[in-house]
Amino acid sequence: MNSLMRKLTANADPAPSTPSPSEFDPSESVRKGKSFDLGHGSEVFHVPRFFPAEQSWAWFDYLNKHVPWSRPTLRIFGRNLVQPRDSCYVAAEGLPAISYNGHSPRAYSWDDFPPLKDILDAVHKALPGSRFNSLVLNRYDGNNDYVSWHSDDEVLYGPTPEIASVTFGCEREFLLKKKPSKMSPASGDEPKSKRLRKSHDPDQHSFVLKHGSLLVMKGYTQRDWLHSVPKRAKPMSIRINLTFRCVLR
Ligand SMILES: O=C(O)CCC(=O)C(=O)O
Ligand SMILES: [Fe+2]
Known part of the structure:
Protein backbone atom coordinates (compact mmCIF):
# COMPACT_ATOMS: atom_id res chain seq x y z
CA MET A 1 0.00 0.00 0.00
CA ASN A 2 1.52 3.39 -0.93
CA SER A 3 1.54 6.24 1.54
CA LEU A 4 -1.42 8.05 -0.09
CA MET A 5 -3.49 4.86 0.06
CA ARG A 6 -2.54 4.42 3.72
CA LYS A 7 -3.59 7.98 4.45
CA LEU A 8 -6.92 7.56 2.65
CA THR A 9 -7.59 4.33 4.53
CA ALA A 10 -6.69 5.96 7.83
CA ASN A 11 -9.07 8.87 7.16
CA ALA A 12 -11.96 6.68 6.07
CA ASP A 13 -13.27 6.54 9.68
CA PRO A 14 -15.23 3.29 9.28
CA ALA A 15 -17.78 2.19 11.85
CA PRO A 16 -15.70 0.12 14.29
CA SER A 17 -16.86 -3.46 14.49
CA THR A 18 -16.57 -5.94 17.33
CA PRO A 19 -13.39 -8.06 17.20
CA SER A 20 -13.79 -11.72 16.25
CA PRO A 21 -14.84 -14.08 19.06
CA SER A 22 -11.26 -15.35 19.40
CA GLU A 23 -10.25 -11.86 20.56
CA PHE A 24 -13.28 -11.02 22.66
CA ASP A 25 -15.81 -13.47 24.03
CA PRO A 26 -18.56 -11.67 25.99
CA SER A 27 -19.67 -14.86 27.75
CA GLU A 28 -16.07 -15.39 28.95
CA SER A 29 -15.42 -11.73 29.86
CA VAL A 30 -18.61 -11.52 31.93
CA ARG A 31 -17.27 -14.24 34.24
CA LYS A 32 -14.96 -11.62 35.81
CA GLY A 33 -18.06 -9.82 37.14
CA LYS A 34 -19.32 -9.66 40.71
CA SER A 35 -22.89 -9.57 42.01
CA PHE A 36 -23.96 -7.27 44.84
CA ASP A 37 -27.09 -8.22 46.72
CA LEU A 38 -28.75 -4.94 47.81
CA GLY A 39 -31.40 -6.86 49.75
CA HIS A 40 -35.17 -7.30 49.28
CA GLY A 41 -34.81 -8.51 45.67
CA SER A 42 -32.53 -5.72 44.39
CA GLU A 43 -29.22 -6.62 42.79
CA VAL A 44 -26.33 -5.01 40.94
CA PHE A 45 -23.86 -6.90 38.77
CA HIS A 46 -20.55 -5.19 37.89
CA VAL A 47 -17.78 -6.10 35.43
CA PRO A 48 -15.12 -3.33 35.70
CA ARG A 49 -13.28 -4.44 32.53
CA PHE A 50 -15.88 -6.04 30.30
CA PHE A 51 -14.97 -4.77 26.79
CA PRO A 52 -11.33 -4.64 25.61
CA ALA A 53 -9.90 -1.13 26.08
CA GLU A 54 -8.88 -0.57 22.46
CA GLN A 55 -12.26 -1.62 21.06
CA SER A 56 -13.93 0.62 23.66
CA TRP A 57 -11.89 3.64 22.45
CA ALA A 58 -12.91 2.94 18.85
CA TRP A 59 -16.58 2.92 19.93
CA PHE A 60 -16.04 6.04 22.06
CA ASP A 61 -14.66 7.93 19.03
CA TYR A 62 -17.46 6.71 16.77
CA LEU A 63 -20.25 7.61 19.23
CA ASN A 64 -18.70 10.94 20.20
CA LYS A 65 -18.60 11.96 16.54
CA HIS A 66 -21.67 10.35 14.94
CA VAL A 67 -24.46 10.39 17.54
CA PRO A 68 -26.77 13.44 17.18
CA TRP A 69 -26.29 14.60 20.78
CA SER A 70 -28.62 17.21 22.25
CA ARG A 71 -29.28 18.97 25.57
CA PRO A 72 -33.05 19.28 25.89
CA THR A 73 -34.77 21.69 28.25
CA LEU A 74 -36.45 19.74 31.05
CA ARG A 75 -39.33 20.71 33.34
CA ILE A 76 -38.24 19.92 36.91
CA PHE A 77 -40.32 20.93 39.93
CA GLY A 78 -42.06 23.63 37.84
CA ARG A 79 -38.82 25.11 36.49
CA ASN A 80 -37.19 24.88 33.06
CA LEU A 81 -33.65 23.52 33.29
CA VAL A 82 -31.23 22.60 30.52
CA GLN A 83 -30.31 18.94 30.98
CA PRO A 84 -26.79 18.87 32.49
CA ARG A 85 -25.45 16.36 29.93
CA ASP A 86 -25.96 15.47 26.26
CA SER A 87 -28.26 12.60 25.37
CA CYS A 88 -29.82 10.63 22.55
CA TYR A 89 -32.39 7.82 22.33
CA VAL A 90 -32.45 4.71 20.16
CA LYS A 125 -24.37 -12.70 24.86
CA ALA A 126 -22.98 -11.75 28.25
CA LEU A 127 -26.39 -11.75 29.93
CA PRO A 128 -28.29 -14.88 28.84
CA GLY A 129 -32.04 -14.34 29.07
CA SER A 130 -31.77 -10.57 28.76
CA ARG A 131 -33.71 -8.74 26.05
CA PHE A 132 -33.05 -5.07 25.40
CA ASN A 133 -34.87 -3.12 22.68
CA SER A 134 -34.03 0.49 23.52
CA LEU A 135 -31.09 2.58 24.59
CA VAL A 136 -30.54 5.90 26.32
CA LEU A 137 -27.14 7.40 25.51
CA ASN A 138 -25.60 10.04 27.77
CA ARG A 139 -22.47 12.11 27.20
CA TYR A 140 -20.86 13.89 30.16
CA ASP A 141 -18.67 16.65 28.78
CA GLY A 142 -16.49 17.16 31.84
CA ASN A 143 -16.78 17.21 35.62
CA ASN A 144 -19.72 19.68 35.71
CA ASP A 145 -22.01 17.36 33.76
CA TYR A 146 -24.06 14.96 35.85
CA VAL A 147 -27.26 13.00 36.31
CA SER A 148 -29.10 13.77 39.53
CA TRP A 149 -30.71 11.22 41.86
CA HIS A 150 -33.46 9.31 40.04
CA SER A 151 -34.72 5.84 39.30
CA ASP A 152 -35.76 4.46 35.94
CA ASP A 153 -39.04 3.16 37.34
CA GLU A 154 -41.34 4.08 34.42
CA VAL A 155 -44.35 1.77 34.00
CA LEU A 156 -43.17 1.15 30.41
CA TYR A 157 -40.23 -0.87 31.76
CA GLY A 158 -42.33 -3.13 33.98
CA PRO A 159 -41.92 -3.76 37.75
CA THR A 160 -38.46 -5.39 37.73
CA PRO A 161 -36.55 -3.98 34.74
CA GLU A 162 -33.05 -5.13 33.92
CA ILE A 163 -30.94 -2.12 32.86
CA ALA A 164 -27.45 -2.70 31.47
CA SER A 165 -25.05 0.23 31.60
CA VAL A 166 -21.87 0.42 29.50
CA THR A 167 -19.24 3.14 29.95
CA PHE A 168 -16.64 4.47 27.48
CA GLY A 169 -14.08 7.21 28.16
CA CYS A 170 -13.51 8.96 31.46
CA GLU A 171 -14.39 6.93 34.53
CA ARG A 172 -17.00 8.42 36.88
CA GLU A 173 -18.49 7.48 40.20
CA PHE A 174 -21.97 5.89 40.07
CA LEU A 175 -23.88 6.14 43.35
CA LEU A 176 -26.85 4.20 44.64
CA LYS A 177 -28.90 5.12 47.69
CA LYS A 178 -31.98 3.48 49.12
CA LYS A 179 -35.27 5.34 48.64
CA PRO A 180 -36.74 6.52 51.94
CA SER A 181 -39.25 3.92 53.08
CA LYS A 182 -42.50 5.03 54.76
CA MET A 183 -43.14 1.58 56.19
CA SER A 184 -39.84 0.84 57.91
CA PRO A 185 -37.51 3.82 58.26
CA ALA A 186 -34.06 2.36 57.61
CA SER A 187 -32.51 5.02 59.83
CA GLY A 188 -34.30 3.82 62.97
CA ASP A 189 -33.75 6.24 65.86
CA GLU A 190 -30.20 7.03 64.96
CA PRO A 191 -29.48 10.33 63.15
CA LYS A 192 -28.25 9.93 59.55
CA SER A 193 -25.04 11.90 60.17
CA LYS A 194 -24.00 9.42 62.85
CA ARG A 195 -24.82 6.41 60.68
CA LEU A 196 -22.70 7.77 57.82
CA ARG A 197 -19.62 7.80 59.99
CA LYS A 198 -19.74 4.03 60.19
CA SER A 199 -17.40 2.20 57.83
CA HIS A 200 -20.19 0.90 55.60
CA ASP A 201 -23.74 2.17 55.21
CA PRO A 202 -25.83 -0.65 53.68
CA ASP A 203 -28.21 1.98 52.22
CA GLN A 204 -25.50 3.54 50.00
CA HIS A 205 -23.18 2.05 47.42
CA SER A 206 -20.59 3.50 45.09
CA PHE A 207 -19.14 1.98 41.92
CA VAL A 208 -16.35 3.47 39.81
CA LEU A 209 -17.52 2.92 36.24
CA LYS A 210 -14.36 2.48 34.20
CA HIS A 211 -13.75 2.65 30.45
CA GLY A 212 -15.22 -0.58 28.98
CA SER A 213 -17.18 -1.51 32.11
CA LEU A 214 -20.60 -3.13 32.38
CA LEU A 215 -23.00 -2.58 35.27
CA VAL A 216 -26.43 -4.20 35.43
CA MET A 217 -29.26 -3.13 37.74
CA LYS A 218 -31.78 -5.91 38.35
CA GLY A 219 -34.84 -6.96 40.33
CA TYR A 220 -36.39 -4.18 42.41
CA THR A 221 -33.41 -1.78 42.10
CA GLN A 222 -35.54 0.83 40.25
CA ARG A 223 -38.42 0.54 42.73
CA ASP A 224 -36.35 0.70 45.91
CA TRP A 225 -33.14 2.58 45.03
CA LEU A 226 -32.07 5.88 43.46
CA HIS A 227 -28.92 6.30 41.38
CA SER A 228 -26.82 9.27 40.25
CA VAL A 229 -23.55 10.32 38.63
CA PRO A 230 -22.61 13.46 40.62
CA LYS A 231 -20.67 16.56 39.54
CA ARG A 232 -17.05 16.58 40.56
CA ALA A 233 -14.67 19.41 41.50
CA LYS A 234 -11.64 18.17 39.59
CA PRO A 235 -11.51 18.53 35.76
CA MET A 236 -12.53 15.41 33.82
CA SER A 237 -12.65 14.39 30.18
CA ILE A 238 -15.69 13.14 28.23
CA ARG A 239 -17.59 10.06 29.38
CA ILE A 240 -20.15 8.25 27.22
CA ASN A 241 -22.65 5.97 28.93
CA LEU A 242 -25.17 3.64 27.29
CA THR A 243 -28.12 2.25 29.26
CA PHE A 244 -29.85 -0.63 27.51
CA ARG A 245 -33.48 -1.14 28.50
CA CYS A 246 -36.55 -3.09 27.46
CA VAL A 247 -39.75 -1.12 26.73
CA LEU A 248 -42.75 -3.44 27.12
CA ARG A 249 -45.21 -3.43 24.25
O1 LIG B 1 -24.43 7.64 33.23
C1 LIG B 1 -24.76 6.73 33.98
O2 LIG B 1 -23.96 5.92 34.44
C2 LIG B 1 -26.21 6.59 34.38
C3 LIG B 1 -27.21 7.13 33.41
C4 LIG B 1 -28.61 6.94 33.90
O3 LIG B 1 -28.84 6.69 35.04
C5 LIG B 1 -29.75 7.05 32.98
O4 LIG B 1 -29.57 7.33 31.78
O5 LIG B 1 -30.89 6.82 33.43
FE1 LIG C 1 -30.86 6.04 35.31
Missing part, protein backbone atom coordinates in the same frame (compact mmCIF):
# COMPACT_ATOMS: atom_id res chain seq x y z
CA ALA A 91 -35.35 2.25 20.03
CA ALA A 92 -36.77 -0.59 17.97
CA GLU A 93 -39.54 0.37 15.52
CA GLY A 94 -43.07 0.55 16.88
CA LEU A 95 -42.30 0.84 20.59
CA PRO A 96 -44.36 3.27 22.69
CA ALA A 97 -42.61 6.65 23.08
CA ILE A 98 -40.81 7.39 26.35
CA SER A 99 -41.01 10.66 28.19
CA TYR A 100 -39.14 12.13 31.17
CA ASN A 101 -39.36 15.56 32.83
CA GLY A 102 -41.73 16.82 30.12
CA HIS A 103 -39.41 15.74 27.31
CA SER A 104 -40.16 13.02 24.71
CA PRO A 105 -36.92 12.25 22.90
CA ARG A 106 -37.02 11.38 19.19
CA ALA A 107 -36.35 7.64 18.79
CA TYR A 108 -33.50 6.92 16.35
CA SER A 109 -33.28 3.49 14.74
CA TRP A 110 -30.64 0.84 15.62
CA ASP A 111 -29.85 0.82 11.87
CA ASP A 112 -28.69 4.45 12.10
CA PHE A 113 -25.67 3.43 14.24
CA PRO A 114 -24.38 -0.08 13.29
CA PRO A 115 -21.75 -0.24 16.10
CA LEU A 116 -24.57 0.04 18.65
CA LYS A 117 -25.91 -3.28 17.34
CA ASP A 118 -22.49 -4.90 17.94
CA ILE A 119 -22.43 -3.54 21.50
CA LEU A 120 -26.01 -4.74 22.07
CA ASP A 121 -25.13 -8.22 20.71
CA ALA A 122 -22.19 -8.47 23.11
CA VAL A 123 -24.37 -7.41 26.06
CA HIS A 124 -27.05 -9.95 25.08
Whole structure:
Protein backbone atom coordinates (compact mmCIF):
# COMPACT_ATOMS: atom_id res chain seq x y z
CA MET A 1 0.00 0.00 0.00
CA ASN A 2 1.52 3.39 -0.93
CA SER A 3 1.54 6.24 1.54
CA LEU A 4 -1.42 8.05 -0.09
CA MET A 5 -3.49 4.86 0.06
CA ARG A 6 -2.54 4.42 3.72
CA LYS A 7 -3.59 7.98 4.45
CA LEU A 8 -6.92 7.56 2.65
CA THR A 9 -7.59 4.33 4.53
CA ALA A 10 -6.69 5.96 7.83
CA ASN A 11 -9.07 8.87 7.16
CA ALA A 12 -11.96 6.68 6.07
CA ASP A 13 -13.27 6.54 9.68
CA PRO A 14 -15.23 3.29 9.28
CA ALA A 15 -17.78 2.19 11.85
CA PRO A 16 -15.70 0.12 14.29
CA SER A 17 -16.86 -3.46 14.49
CA THR A 18 -16.57 -5.94 17.33
CA PRO A 19 -13.39 -8.06 17.20
CA SER A 20 -13.79 -11.72 16.25
CA PRO A 21 -14.84 -14.08 19.06
CA SER A 22 -11.26 -15.35 19.40
CA GLU A 23 -10.25 -11.86 20.56
CA PHE A 24 -13.28 -11.02 22.66
CA ASP A 25 -15.81 -13.47 24.03
CA PRO A 26 -18.56 -11.67 25.99
CA SER A 27 -19.67 -14.86 27.75
CA GLU A 28 -16.07 -15.39 28.95
CA SER A 29 -15.42 -11.73 29.86
CA VAL A 30 -18.61 -11.52 31.93
CA ARG A 31 -17.27 -14.24 34.24
CA LYS A 32 -14.96 -11.62 35.81
CA GLY A 33 -18.06 -9.82 37.14
CA LYS A 34 -19.32 -9.66 40.71
CA SER A 35 -22.89 -9.57 42.01
CA PHE A 36 -23.96 -7.27 44.84
CA ASP A 37 -27.09 -8.22 46.72
CA LEU A 38 -28.75 -4.94 47.81
CA GLY A 39 -31.40 -6.86 49.75
CA HIS A 40 -35.17 -7.30 49.28
CA GLY A 41 -34.81 -8.51 45.67
CA SER A 42 -32.53 -5.72 44.39
CA GLU A 43 -29.22 -6.62 42.79
CA VAL A 44 -26.33 -5.01 40.94
CA PHE A 45 -23.86 -6.90 38.77
CA HIS A 46 -20.55 -5.19 37.89
CA VAL A 47 -17.78 -6.10 35.43
CA PRO A 48 -15.12 -3.33 35.70
CA ARG A 49 -13.28 -4.44 32.53
CA PHE A 50 -15.88 -6.04 30.30
CA PHE A 51 -14.97 -4.77 26.79
CA PRO A 52 -11.33 -4.64 25.61
CA ALA A 53 -9.90 -1.13 26.08
CA GLU A 54 -8.88 -0.57 22.46
CA GLN A 55 -12.26 -1.62 21.06
CA SER A 56 -13.93 0.62 23.66
CA TRP A 57 -11.89 3.64 22.45
CA ALA A 58 -12.91 2.94 18.85
CA TRP A 59 -16.58 2.92 19.93
CA PHE A 60 -16.04 6.04 22.06
CA ASP A 61 -14.66 7.93 19.03
CA TYR A 62 -17.46 6.71 16.77
CA LEU A 63 -20.25 7.61 19.23
CA ASN A 64 -18.70 10.94 20.20
CA LYS A 65 -18.60 11.96 16.54
CA HIS A 66 -21.67 10.35 14.94
CA VAL A 67 -24.46 10.39 17.54
CA PRO A 68 -26.77 13.44 17.18
CA TRP A 69 -26.29 14.60 20.78
CA SER A 70 -28.62 17.21 22.25
CA ARG A 71 -29.28 18.97 25.57
CA PRO A 72 -33.05 19.28 25.89
CA THR A 73 -34.77 21.69 28.25
CA LEU A 74 -36.45 19.74 31.05
CA ARG A 75 -39.33 20.71 33.34
CA ILE A 76 -38.24 19.92 36.91
CA PHE A 77 -40.32 20.93 39.93
CA GLY A 78 -42.06 23.63 37.84
CA ARG A 79 -38.82 25.11 36.49
CA ASN A 80 -37.19 24.88 33.06
CA LEU A 81 -33.65 23.52 33.29
CA VAL A 82 -31.23 22.60 30.52
CA GLN A 83 -30.31 18.94 30.98
CA PRO A 84 -26.79 18.87 32.49
CA ARG A 85 -25.45 16.36 29.93
CA ASP A 86 -25.96 15.47 26.26
CA SER A 87 -28.26 12.60 25.37
CA CYS A 88 -29.82 10.63 22.55
CA TYR A 89 -32.39 7.82 22.33
CA VAL A 90 -32.45 4.71 20.16
CA ALA A 91 -35.35 2.25 20.03
CA ALA A 92 -36.77 -0.59 17.97
CA GLU A 93 -39.54 0.37 15.52
CA GLY A 94 -43.07 0.55 16.88
CA LEU A 95 -42.30 0.84 20.59
CA PRO A 96 -44.36 3.27 22.69
CA ALA A 97 -42.61 6.65 23.08
CA ILE A 98 -40.81 7.39 26.35
CA SER A 99 -41.01 10.66 28.19
CA TYR A 100 -39.14 12.13 31.17
CA ASN A 101 -39.36 15.56 32.83
CA GLY A 102 -41.73 16.82 30.12
CA HIS A 103 -39.41 15.74 27.31
CA SER A 104 -40.16 13.02 24.71
CA PRO A 105 -36.92 12.25 22.90
CA ARG A 106 -37.02 11.38 19.19
CA ALA A 107 -36.35 7.64 18.79
CA TYR A 108 -33.50 6.92 16.35
CA SER A 109 -33.28 3.49 14.74
CA TRP A 110 -30.64 0.84 15.62
CA ASP A 111 -29.85 0.82 11.87
CA ASP A 112 -28.69 4.45 12.10
CA PHE A 113 -25.67 3.43 14.24
CA PRO A 114 -24.38 -0.08 13.29
CA PRO A 115 -21.75 -0.24 16.10
CA LEU A 116 -24.57 0.04 18.65
CA LYS A 117 -25.91 -3.28 17.34
CA ASP A 118 -22.49 -4.90 17.94
CA ILE A 119 -22.43 -3.54 21.50
CA LEU A 120 -26.01 -4.74 22.07
CA ASP A 121 -25.13 -8.22 20.71
CA ALA A 122 -22.19 -8.47 23.11
CA VAL A 123 -24.37 -7.41 26.06
CA HIS A 124 -27.05 -9.95 25.08
CA LYS A 125 -24.37 -12.70 24.86
CA ALA A 126 -22.98 -11.75 28.25
CA LEU A 127 -26.39 -11.75 29.93
CA PRO A 128 -28.29 -14.88 28.84
CA GLY A 129 -32.04 -14.34 29.07
CA SER A 130 -31.77 -10.57 28.76
CA ARG A 131 -33.71 -8.74 26.05
CA PHE A 132 -33.05 -5.07 25.40
CA ASN A 133 -34.87 -3.12 22.68
CA SER A 134 -34.03 0.49 23.52
CA LEU A 135 -31.09 2.58 24.59
CA VAL A 136 -30.54 5.90 26.32
CA LEU A 137 -27.14 7.40 25.51
CA ASN A 138 -25.60 10.04 27.77
CA ARG A 139 -22.47 12.11 27.20
CA TYR A 140 -20.86 13.89 30.16
CA ASP A 141 -18.67 16.65 28.78
CA GLY A 142 -16.49 17.16 31.84
CA ASN A 143 -16.78 17.21 35.62
CA ASN A 144 -19.72 19.68 35.71
CA ASP A 145 -22.01 17.36 33.76
CA TYR A 146 -24.06 14.96 35.85
CA VAL A 147 -27.26 13.00 36.31
CA SER A 148 -29.10 13.77 39.53
CA TRP A 149 -30.71 11.22 41.86
CA HIS A 150 -33.46 9.31 40.04
CA SER A 151 -34.72 5.84 39.30
CA ASP A 152 -35.76 4.46 35.94
CA ASP A 153 -39.04 3.16 37.34
CA GLU A 154 -41.34 4.08 34.42
CA VAL A 155 -44.35 1.77 34.00
CA LEU A 156 -43.17 1.15 30.41
CA TYR A 157 -40.23 -0.87 31.76
CA GLY A 158 -42.33 -3.13 33.98
CA PRO A 159 -41.92 -3.76 37.75
CA THR A 160 -38.46 -5.39 37.73
CA PRO A 161 -36.55 -3.98 34.74
CA GLU A 162 -33.05 -5.13 33.92
CA ILE A 163 -30.94 -2.12 32.86
CA ALA A 164 -27.45 -2.70 31.47
CA SER A 165 -25.05 0.23 31.60
CA VAL A 166 -21.87 0.42 29.50
CA THR A 167 -19.24 3.14 29.95
CA PHE A 168 -16.64 4.47 27.48
CA GLY A 169 -14.08 7.21 28.16
CA CYS A 170 -13.51 8.96 31.46
CA GLU A 171 -14.39 6.93 34.53
CA ARG A 172 -17.00 8.42 36.88
CA GLU A 173 -18.49 7.48 40.20
CA PHE A 174 -21.97 5.89 40.07
CA LEU A 175 -23.88 6.14 43.35
CA LEU A 176 -26.85 4.20 44.64
CA LYS A 177 -28.90 5.12 47.69
CA LYS A 178 -31.98 3.48 49.12
CA LYS A 179 -35.27 5.34 48.64
CA PRO A 180 -36.74 6.52 51.94
CA SER A 181 -39.25 3.92 53.08
CA LYS A 182 -42.50 5.03 54.76
CA MET A 183 -43.14 1.58 56.19
CA SER A 184 -39.84 0.84 57.91
CA PRO A 185 -37.51 3.82 58.26
CA ALA A 186 -34.06 2.36 57.61
CA SER A 187 -32.51 5.02 59.83
CA GLY A 188 -34.30 3.82 62.97
CA ASP A 189 -33.75 6.24 65.86
CA GLU A 190 -30.20 7.03 64.96
CA PRO A 191 -29.48 10.33 63.15
CA LYS A 192 -28.25 9.93 59.55
CA SER A 193 -25.04 11.90 60.17
CA LYS A 194 -24.00 9.42 62.85
CA ARG A 195 -24.82 6.41 60.68
CA LEU A 196 -22.70 7.77 57.82
CA ARG A 197 -19.62 7.80 59.99
CA LYS A 198 -19.74 4.03 60.19
CA SER A 199 -17.40 2.20 57.83
CA HIS A 200 -20.19 0.90 55.60
CA ASP A 201 -23.74 2.17 55.21
CA PRO A 202 -25.83 -0.65 53.68
CA ASP A 203 -28.21 1.98 52.22
CA GLN A 204 -25.50 3.54 50.00
CA HIS A 205 -23.18 2.05 47.42
CA SER A 206 -20.59 3.50 45.09
CA PHE A 207 -19.14 1.98 41.92
CA VAL A 208 -16.35 3.47 39.81
CA LEU A 209 -17.52 2.92 36.24
CA LYS A 210 -14.36 2.48 34.20
CA HIS A 211 -13.75 2.65 30.45
CA GLY A 212 -15.22 -0.58 28.98
CA SER A 213 -17.18 -1.51 32.11
CA LEU A 214 -20.60 -3.13 32.38
CA LEU A 215 -23.00 -2.58 35.27
CA VAL A 216 -26.43 -4.20 35.43
CA MET A 217 -29.26 -3.13 37.74
CA LYS A 218 -31.78 -5.91 38.35
CA GLY A 219 -34.84 -6.96 40.33
CA TYR A 220 -36.39 -4.18 42.41
CA THR A 221 -33.41 -1.78 42.10
CA GLN A 222 -35.54 0.83 40.25
CA ARG A 223 -38.42 0.54 42.73
CA ASP A 224 -36.35 0.70 45.91
CA TRP A 225 -33.14 2.58 45.03
CA LEU A 226 -32.07 5.88 43.46
CA HIS A 227 -28.92 6.30 41.38
CA SER A 228 -26.82 9.27 40.25
CA VAL A 229 -23.55 10.32 38.63
CA PRO A 230 -22.61 13.46 40.62
CA LYS A 231 -20.67 16.56 39.54
CA ARG A 232 -17.05 16.58 40.56
CA ALA A 233 -14.67 19.41 41.50
CA LYS A 234 -11.64 18.17 39.59
CA PRO A 235 -11.51 18.53 35.76
CA MET A 236 -12.53 15.41 33.82
CA SER A 237 -12.65 14.39 30.18
CA ILE A 238 -15.69 13.14 28.23
CA ARG A 239 -17.59 10.06 29.38
CA ILE A 240 -20.15 8.25 27.22
CA ASN A 241 -22.65 5.97 28.93
CA LEU A 242 -25.17 3.64 27.29
CA THR A 243 -28.12 2.25 29.26
CA PHE A 244 -29.85 -0.63 27.51
CA ARG A 245 -33.48 -1.14 28.50
CA CYS A 246 -36.55 -3.09 27.46
CA VAL A 247 -39.75 -1.12 26.73
CA LEU A 248 -42.75 -3.44 27.12
CA ARG A 249 -45.21 -3.43 24.25
O1 LIG B 1 -24.43 7.64 33.23
C1 LIG B 1 -24.76 6.73 33.98
O2 LIG B 1 -23.96 5.92 34.44
C2 LIG B 1 -26.21 6.59 34.38
C3 LIG B 1 -27.21 7.13 33.41
C4 LIG B 1 -28.61 6.94 33.90
O3 LIG B 1 -28.84 6.69 35.04
C5 LIG B 1 -29.75 7.05 32.98
O4 LIG B 1 -29.57 7.33 31.78
O5 LIG B 1 -30.89 6.82 33.43
FE1 LIG C 1 -30.86 6.04 35.31
